[in-house]
Amino acid sequence: MTESILRLTVNGALHTVVTSSHRTLLEVLRKDLDMTGTKHGCDLGECGACTVLVDSKPMLSCITLASQVEGREITTIEGLSDGPFPDELQTAFSELGAAQCGYCTPGMILSSRSLLDTNPDPTTDDINEALAGNLCRCTGYVAIISAVHLAATRTLGRAE
Amino acid sequence: MYPPNFDYVAPTSLDEALAALAGAENTKVLSGGMSLIPLMKMRFVRPTTVVDISRIPGLDDVTDDGDHITIGAMVRHATTASHPLVQEHASALAEAANGTADLLVRNRGTTCGSLALNAVAADQPGAALALNATMHAASVRGTREIAAADFFLDAMTSALAPDEILTKITIPKGGVSTYRKLGRRGGSSDYPIAAAAVWVDVSDGSVSDARIALNGVSSTPYLAVGSAEALVGSDGSADAIASAASHATDGVNVLEDLYATVAFRTHLAGVYVRRALEDVLA
Numbered sequence: 001m002t003e004s005i006l007r008l009t010v011n012g013a014l015h016t017v018v019t020s021s022h023r024t025l026l027e028v029l030r031k032d033l034d035m036t037g038t039k040h041g042c043d044l045g046e047c048g049a050c051t052v053l054v055d056s057k058p059m060l061s062c063i064t065l066a067s068q069v070e071g072r073e074i075t076t077i078e079g080l081s082d083g084p085f086p087d088e089l090q091t092a093f094s095e096l097g098a099a100q101c102g103y104c105t106p107g108m109i110l111s112s113r114s115l116l117d118t119n120p121d122p123t124t125d126d127i128n129e130a131l132a133g134n135l136c137r138c139t140g141y142v143a144i145i146s147a148v149h150l151a152a153t154r155t156l157g158r159a160e
Numbered sequence: 161m162y163p164p165n166f167d168y169v170a171p172t173s174l175d176e177a178l179a180a181l182a183g184a185e186n187t188k189v190l191s192g193g194m195s196l197i198p199l200m201k202m203r204f205v206r207p208t209t210v211v212d213i214s215r216i217p218g219l220d221d222v223t224d225d226g227d228h229i230t231i232g233a234m235v236r237h238a239t240t241a242s243h244p245l246v247q248e249h250a251s252a253l254a255e256a257a258n259g260t261a262d263l264l265v266r267n268r269g270t271t272c273g274s275l276a277l278n279a280v281a282a283d284q285p286g287a288a289l290a291l292n293a294t295m296h297a298a299s300v301r302g303t304r305e306i307a308a309a310d311f312f313l314d315a316m317t318s319a320l321a322p323d324e325i326l327t328k329i330t331i332p333k334g335g336v337s338t339y340r341k342l343g344r345r346g347g348s349s350d351y352p353i354a355a356a357a358v359w360v361d362v363s364d365g366s367v368s369d370a371r372i373a374l375n376g377v378s379s380t381p382y383l384a385v386g387s388a389e390a391l392v393g394s395d396g397s398a399d400a401i402a403s404a405a406s407h408a409t410d411g412v413n414v415l416e417d418l419y420a421t422v423a424f425r426t427h428l429a430g431v432y433v434r435r436a437l438e439d440v441l442a
Binding site: 022023027044045051057065111129 | 161162163164165166167168170190193194197198201202210212214238261262263264265267268
C-alpha cells in the first residue's frame with residue numbers, strides 16, 4: 001500500500017510528512033504535526049469540529065485525505081492569531097463566553113473567519129447558514145452568533 | 161477511524177486516470193470524497209485502488225455550449241449552486257446543490273460525484289432527471305453518453321462501469337425548473353424525506369412539455385411519468401397541478417424508514433410536486 005512523502009502547507013509553513021495514503025488530514029494535523037487545535041469529533045463529516053480552511057474555504061478534515069490537499073493552503077485554528085494577538089473572532093468569542101465545553105469552537109471560528117472574509121457585514125441568516133455544518137452539543141448558539149456579529153462590527157468600525 | 165488502506169493515485173491527465181482504472185481491480189474514483197470517504201471508513205466500500213481525479217486540469221469548469229451547458233466532473237456543489245449559467249438554465253440543479261448538506265460539504269463535494277454515487281435520497285439525481293441531463297462517461301474503451309433516465313439504476317448504483325469516469329454532464333437549455341424538498345431535520349439541508357424536481361416548457365398559455373422527478377421517495381430517483389402526462393397540454397391551472405401531483409407515486413415502491421411511513425411519504429411526494437409546480441407555473 002502507498003506510503004508517500006507529502007508536502008503540506010499549514011499556516012504558511014511547509015511541512016514534510018511521510019504517511020500512508022489512507023490517513024486523513026485531521027489525523028496528520030493532530031498526530032504528525034501536533035496541531036491539536038483541530039478537533040476530532042464524529043469522524044464522518046457530520047459535526048464540523050474538524051473544520052479547517054483549505055484555500056480560505058472551510059472544509060471537513062476528517063473526511064479529507066491528507067493526500068488530497070497537498071499543494072493547498074491549509075489554515076488551522078493555530079494559524080489564526082497574529083503572534084500573541086488573537087483574531088478579532090477569537091477576542092469576541094472569549095469576551096461573550098461563546099464557548100461552553102469549547103470542543104466546537106475552533107471549527108466555529110474558522111467557518112466564521114471564512115464568512116467574514118467574503119461577507120464582512122453578515123446578517124444573522126448569513127451566519128446561521130455559514131455555521132450550519134458546525135454543531136455545538138452544548139447548544140450555545142446564541143452567544144456564538146452574537147460573537148460573530150461583534151467581530152464583524154468591530155472589524156467594520158476599524159475600517160471606517 | 162481510518163478507512164482501510166489502499167493504493168492512492170492522483171493522475172494529472174484523464175488518460176492516466178483511465179489507465180489506472182483499467183489496470184486495477186476494485187477501484188473507486190475520488191472527486192470530493194464527501195460520501196466516498198465516510199463509506200470507506202464504515203467499510204461499506206473497500207477499494208484497493210483510489211483514483212483521485214482532482215488534479216486533472218479542465219474538469220472544474222461550467223461552460224455555455226450553445227444549446228446546452230456543461231458541468232465538469234470536479235465542479236463542487238458550492239459552484240453549481242452559485243454559478244450564473246446553472247442558475248439561469250438549470251435552476252433545479254442549482255437549488256439542489258444549494259440545499260445539499262452544509263457549506264463544509266458543498267465546498268468539497270462535487271455534482272458529478274453525487275450523480276455517479278446515486279446515494280439514496282441524494283438531491284442531484286432528481287434534478288438531473290427533471291433537466292434531462294446527459295451523462296458523459298469515459299474509459300480506456302472510449303466515451304459514451306448516457307441519458308439521465310437510463311443512468312440511476314438502483315440505490316447506490318448507476319449505469320457507470322467500474323472503469324468509467326463521469327467526466328461531465330450536459331443539460332439542454334430551455335424551459336423552467338425548480339427543486340423543492342423536505343429535509344430530515346426540516347428545512348432544506350440534509351437528505352430529503354421527499355423531494356420533487358420539476359421542469360416545464362410553456363408556450364401560448366399551455367404546458368407543452370414537462371418532466372417531474374422525485375428523489376428520497378423510493379430507493380432510486382424516478383420520473384413520475386403519470387404526473388407529466390397529466391400536466392402536458394393543460395393550462396397549468398391549480399386543477400391541472402393537483403391532477404399531476406396525484407400521480408406522483410404511481411407504480412412506485414415507496415420507502416418506509418424512521419423518518420416517514422409509506423402513507424406519509426406518499427402524501428409528501430404529492431405535496432412537493434404540487435409546490436414545485438406552483439412555483440414554476442406561477
